[in-house]
Amino acid sequence: MGIYYTKLAFLSLWKTRYMSLLAIIVIAVGIAATMTTYTINYMMTKDPLPSKSDSLHLVRLNNWSPEVIYGNRDEEHAPIYMSVQDAVNLIRHDKAQAHIPIAGFKDMLKLPSQDAIDAKMTFVRASTRDFFSSFEVPFLYGSSWPKGSDQSGEQVVVISKKLNEQLFEGKDSIGQLIELGEHQFTIVGVIDDWFVLPRFYGESTRAFKSPRDIFVPFQTQLNLEFWSPNVQAFECWKDAENASVAAFWASECIWVYFWVQLNNELEKDAYMDFLDSYVEQQKSLGRFQRPTLNELQSPAEYLKEREAYSSDSEIAVWLAICFFALCLLNAMSIIMTKFQSKAGEVALRRAVGASSVDLIQQYMIETGIIGLIGGLLGLLLSQICLFLSSQLYTHLSKDIMAMSVQLMIVTVLLSVVSSLIFGLFPIVKAIRVQPATQLKSL
Known part of the structure; x- marks a missing residue:
């Protein structure tokens, strides 16, 4: 059934491609802003030498x-x-x-x-x-x-x-x-x-x-x-x-x-x-x-006393997270509009025996794909932003502007999970359609 639902999800994305693309771009921009800021802050405040930090x-x-x-x-x-x-x-x-x-x-x-x-x-x-x-x-x-x-x-x-x-x-x-x-x-x-x-x-x-x-x-x-x-x-x-x-x-x-x-x-x-x-x-x-x-x-104590990094970077991360949350809310609104246009389709599937669980699985896969594509696009935008930052702040080491493989994976996973969480409400609202009412309008 997973393959079947994935096929339906891609067909749905193509039918509503403009709204889907808009949701992907909104998520990508939020991911890029958050992960660019977080990467720089993480590289500036991480343990510089974990294997030797205690010695x-x-x-x-x-x-x-x-x-x-x-x-x-x-x-x-x-x-x-x-x-x-x-x-x-x-x-x-x-x-x-x-x-x-x-x-x-x-x-x-x-x-x-x-x-x-x-x-x-x-x-x-x-x-x-x-x-x-x-x-x-x-x-x-x-x-x-x-x-x-x-x-x-x-x-x-x-x-x-x-x-x-x-x-x-x-x-x-x-x-x-x-x-x-x-x-x-x-x-x-x-x-x-x-x-x-x-x-x-x-x-x-x-x-x-x-x-x-x-x-x-x-x-x-x-x-x-x-x-x-x-x-x-x-x-x-x-x-x-x-x-x-x-x-x-x-x-x-x-x-x-x-x-x-x-x-x-x-x-x-x-x-x-x-x-x-x-x-x-x-x-x-x-x-x-x-x-x-x-x-x-210790190295950490020395860096803290010498104020090698300020709390401004942490504030910037929290502001970026707030911006990401705002982007997700906008994406949720777009997804809700997208699913509301499917009321007739939902009613028809319910009438032929599809359960609420079946519909949730289908639309969760569709939302997850939006989040995945948004995450990959956001990862690309993050790399561009980090590169531009390295060119702008030439007095800093370019190593600060480098995203590790772990952070790349986290970026994509964050996009998918966040999209699924924020897409849950539009999905639940969409499947609560009364089949009889919608079928009369078909």
Whole structure:
């Protein structure tokens, strides 16, 4: 019977094609508006790294001025970043499974064969090899640099797939050289497409932007004294001894984000004990003169505190849902008009023995087909809207404007289910026709 009812449904859709098309378009527009808004909001607020969200922690130490509370807030908090000497000390103590300092700079990039005039300003991310394993960074070619490079500050780099395509036409570039400023670096790895959003590990202002195209060892940045104060946020409560970069490294200025990987509560408790003892040791040396406020902050907590995303996106989603509901009400009105024109047909089928259940099944299939086509059209419109959004908001990563397969399936299912729910009332009203009355008018 299902095949028979489906055939009847398509015949009915063709007979009332203009009204059916209007209902499909109304549903499609509502679906597109809702799912476009929801997709962007979902990509901006989802857990960036579900497999590691409980094991990655931002280390916060209260190394700030003895006279002033950090941030001039009523409630004292430890800064979100730390000094170079504290980051180096924590790495040397090696008390966590992974140590991930996050720093950066910018410099002129070119190939050794290119002229200086061809060099382009490029932003560089400095970290350790743990960055790639802990943050589950996929590689297209090669891998991260060896552990010895972190210790010695070897001049090696990992570059992005995008930069590899620009410099080497997408070919395997492992072992090739690039120049940053006056220094040559050897490529050891090329990162494949990497979809971690929001990018929680560094500046909150970059949470929805593309990752850096070049990664170097943190110790390499320190050794070569790469420093870009207009790129890297920093705060100082005490001036460095002189204007040199080395003096800045040794100062109490804070600018290094420092993440660690701790796989369970036992490791977390042990690391907190270590931080307490470390701070006490530094206090004995005249540092850390404020109250001890050691903290291990999760990615979600960090993003929430830094207000990486606002509540405006949630409001937009609710407004889109309201708009979708309005579209469904309009579609329900169109379907009701469509079914009312079938009063004679309903009466005739009832007269020859069709039951109410038979009619409900037939018209539910017809309504479901309207919802399915509307959902597919809405999915297409959603993709167009997301593409246009990616072109309009070029400062955001295009990954935000990408709908996953799961969301695509949800889009179509939402359209079908919503159409069936809102179409139920017109269907019930249509089949309550009195056969005798309608048959007299045929």
